[in-house]
Amino acid sequence: xxxxxxxxxxxxxxxxxxxxxxxxxxxxxxxxxxxxxxxxxxxxxxxxxxxxxxxxxxxxxxxxxxxxxxxxxxxxxxxxxxxxxxxxxxxxxxxxxxxxxxxxxxxxxxxxxxxxxxxxxxxxxxxxxxxxxxxxxxxxxxxxxxxxxxxxxxxxxxxxxxxxxxxxxxxxxxxxxxxxxxxxxxxxxxxxxxxxxxxxxxxxxxxxxxxxxxxxxxxxxxxxxxxxxxxxxxxxxxxxxxxxxxxxxxxxxxxxxxxxxxxxxxxxxxxxxxxxxxxxxxxxxxxxxxxxxxxxxxxxxxxxxxxxxxxxxxxxxxxxxxxxxxxxxxxxxxxxxxxxxxxxxxxxxxxxxxxxxxxxxxxxxxxxxxxxxxxxxxxxxxxxxxxxxxxxxxxxxxxxxxxxxxxxxxxxxxxxxxxxxxxxxxxxxxxxxxxxxxxxxxxxxxxxxxxxxxxxxxxx
Ligand code: ARG
Numbered sequence: 001x002x003x004x005x006x007x008x009x010x011x012x013x014x015x016x017x018x019x020x021x022x023x024x025x026x027x028x029x030x031x032x033x034x035x036x037x038x039x040x041x042x043x044x045x046x047x048x049x050x051x052x053x054x055x056x057x058x059x060x061x062x063x064x065x066x067x068x069x070x071x072x073x074x075x076x077x078x079x080x081x082x083x084x085x086x087x088x089x090x091x092x093x094x095x096x097x098x099x100x101x102x103x104x105x106x107x108x109x110x111x112x113x114x115x116x117x118x119x120x121x122x123x124x125x126x127x128x129x130x131x132x133x134x135x136x137x138x139x140x141x142x143x144x145x146x147x148x149x150x151x152x153x154x155x156x157x158x159x160x161x162x163x164x165x166x167x168x169x170x171x172x173x174x175x176x177x178x179x180x181x182x183x184x185x186x187x188x189x190x191x192x193x194x195x196x197x198x199x200x201x202x203x204x205x206x207x208x209x210x211x212x213x214x215x216x217x218x219x220x221x222x223x224x225x226x227x228x229x230x231x232x233x234x235x236x237x238x239x240x241x242x243x244x245x246x247x248x249x250x251x252x253x254x255x256x257x258x259x260x261x262x263x264x265x266x267x268x269x270x271x272x273x274x275x276x277x278x279x280x281x282x283x284x285x286x287x288x289x290x291x292x293x294x295x296x297x298x299x300x301x302x303x304x305x306x307x308x309x310x311x312x313x314x315x316x317x318x319x320x321x322x323x324x325x326x327x328x329x330x331x332x333x334x335x336x337x338x339x340x341x342x343x344x345x346x347x348x349x350x351x352x353x354x355x356x357x358x359x360x361x362x363x364x365x366x367x368x369x370x371x372x373x374x375x376x377x378x379x380x381x382x383x384x385x386x387x388x389x390x391x392x393x394x395x396x397x398x399x400x401x402x403x404x405x406x407x408x409x410x411x412x413x414x415x416x417x418x419x420x421x422x423x424x425x426x427x428x429x430x431x432x433x434x435x436x437x438x439x440x441x442x443x444x445x446x447x448x449x450x451x452x453x454x455x456x457x458x459x460x
Contacts, residue, residue: 159363197228200316270348302327
């Protein structure tokens with residue numbers, strides 16, 4: 001097949017090279033952005049008198065038809081036409097002849113692909129932001145039900161201090177809030193229009209770049225033609241943000257996998273979100289959580305792949321950069337796949353409140369509070385720490401929790417201990433006295449949830 005760039009060639013491309021070079025398999029998903037970009041470019045060329053008004057109108061009208069035909073599944077793309085940009089141009093020229101050949105005036109595929117990719121990723125980023133807001137809403141709803149659900153908090157995966165499930169869940173809300181802000185930030189830097197950079201040295205035609213940016217809804221235009229076609233920071237930055245989202249999802253999934261184990265039994269995944277074993281009849285596996293954790297690795301891989309692809313490239317465009325698409329598309333698809341399934345999984349799981357409470361009571365999670373009790377009665381903290389350490393040792397030996405010690409037993413450790421110790425080290429007091437900003441007390445978490453809801457309402 002004759003190439004759009006075939007003029008200086010004496011031989012046709014080897015079939016294997018055609019297949020090797022072609023990106024239509026994966027860049028066809030940008031057809032809408034490619035056509036919208038071409039419509040804006042062609043209209044501007046007409047207005048600026050670079051091509052005739054008549055040609056410009058013909059191009060625009062036919063591009064709209066092509067868009068509809070692609071939407072309706074009526075068009076088969078050709079591998080030989082290499083990529084989405086040349087496929088569209090080829091179809092256009094087949095349909096309207098001469099005028100179609102004028103579309104590419106003052107433009108290169110290098111600034112065209114930079115434009116398409118920015119537009120495509122801006123729209124995907126918007127969708128992911130919306131999904132993230134959805135996930136934050138799910139977390140908030142779940143947290144609301146569990147401001148009284150006491151559970152052990154951990155450090156080193158050893159029981160530390162009692163908190164509530166709501167407090168734990170709202171920690172993830174904060175992570176996603178930061179991810180959301182990172183996505184907005186990343187999108188802001190994507191929102192710059194590169195068309196007019198040409199192949200790398202801009203163009204001698206009197207293009208009106210700002211009007212193209214306005215027509216396509218961009219905030220501004222790129223300020224250096226070399227950078228305009230070489231920059232893939234926005235792809236890498238997005239891959240970074242997506243990696244963080246996956247990392248946060250993966251940490252929660254890891255916790256849910258632990259929590260749904262027989263040893264923890266804090267939660268039980270809904271049947272609809274678990275799978276069985278082909279050999280062991282008793283099994284109910286948290287596959288969904290595991291797959292999200294697993295898919296995190298592939299998104300990290302894409303980030304590393306993109307960084308590596310770009311690290312040695314001299315300015316400006318190099319064909320290596322065609323390798324930016326599959327990884328970022330897959331990273332985007334993966335996050336879009338994981339977020340909704342994660343939301344459904346956590347809203348359908350059963351929380352075993354009693355087991356959580358027992359877990360909190362059982363691990364001396366109130367030892368800090370027992371020490372604080374002694375401090376409030378006048379003992380220096382270091383001494384209190386030592387006294388409670390002895391109490392814990394005594395209780396471990398007898399398989400008891402601190403609040404099961406009798407008054408006489410307490411007195412053996414310190415004369416200053418009174419009856420009010422029982423209230424001071426109850427799980428409810430341990431949690432609800434921690435009411436400073438950021439703490440797990442019911443009232444504090446309720447106000448954090450209220451603030452979260454205000455934040456979510458502002459995003460609509
Ligand atoms: N398919 C190419 C890509 O995805 C488009 C740009 C081609 N430019 C070029 N000079 N060969 O990067």
